[in-house]
Amino acid sequence: MILPIYALGQPVLKKVAEPITPDYPELSVLLENMWETMYHADGVGLAAPQIGLSIRLFLADTTQVERKTVRENDEPLKKVFINAQIIEETGDTFSYEEGCLSIPDIRGDVERDSIIRIRWQDENFEHHEATFNGINARVIQHEYDHLEGILFTERLKPLKRRLIQRKLEAIKTGKVRTEYKMRFFNGRS
Numbered sequence: 336m337i338l339p340i341y342a343l344g345q346p347v348l349k350k351v352a353e354p355i356t357p358d359y360p361e362l363s364v365l366l367e368n369m370w371e372t373m374y375h376a377d378g379v380g381l382a383a384p385q386i387g388l389s390i391r392l393f394l395a396d397t398t399q400v401e402r403k404t405v406r407e408n409d410e411p412l413k414k415v416f417i418n419a420q421i422i423e424e425t426g427d428t429f430s431y432e433e434g435c436l437s438i439p440d441i442r443g444d445v446e447r448d449s450i451i452r453i454r455w456q457d458e459n460f461e462h463h464e465a466t467f468n469g470i471n472a473r474v475i476q477h478e479y480d481h482l483e484g485i486l487f488t489e490r491l492k493p494l495k496r497r498l499i500q501r502k503l504e505a506i507k508t509g510k511v512r513t514e515y516k517m518r519f520f521n522g523r524s
Contacts, residue, residue: 344507382481
């Protein structure tokens with residue numbers, strides 16, 4: 336089932352998400368719905384707060400990212416991250432234009448470290464720890480930020496933030512068109 340994506344202005348997007356346990360109700364159904372929602376909206380990642388759930392869960396799939404943005408040694412990533420914790424961010428900082436399903440029609444250059452080390456659980460609650468780089472690291476960092484209540488627009492340079500302020504206000508009030516269903520703070524869907 337395709338779920339509505341919560342738009343900028345929804346309080347859930349600014350909360351620090353809570354960990355979940357293996358007894359989380361109907362997790363497999365939730366994951367299936369999240370994958371379907373993400374693909375329907377042409378996203379490469381989706382965090383639970385973006386569908387109104389303040390839980391530490393996100394998906395990432397960089398298999399559809401254009402090959403020109405993926406370095407030769409980067410393997411595409413398709414994973415579920417539960418209770419993730421970034422334990423190290425290193426490498427050269429690089430700027431890349433990001434967007435977000437919760438903030439449609441807004442894009443901007445965000446600087447992030449090129450290498451991350453992260454600890455997480457998968458959909459079976461098996462523990463993992465790995466290092467990711469390049470576009471995989473960037474997508475993970477973007478989705479992880481959602482779990483911390485941080486939106487990519489907060490990482491933009493101040494001038495860019497000022498330039499897009501009207502557009503951000505329009506999104507908050509539901510004055511935006513998308514190919515996917517959204518839920519706005521004013522109750523509009």
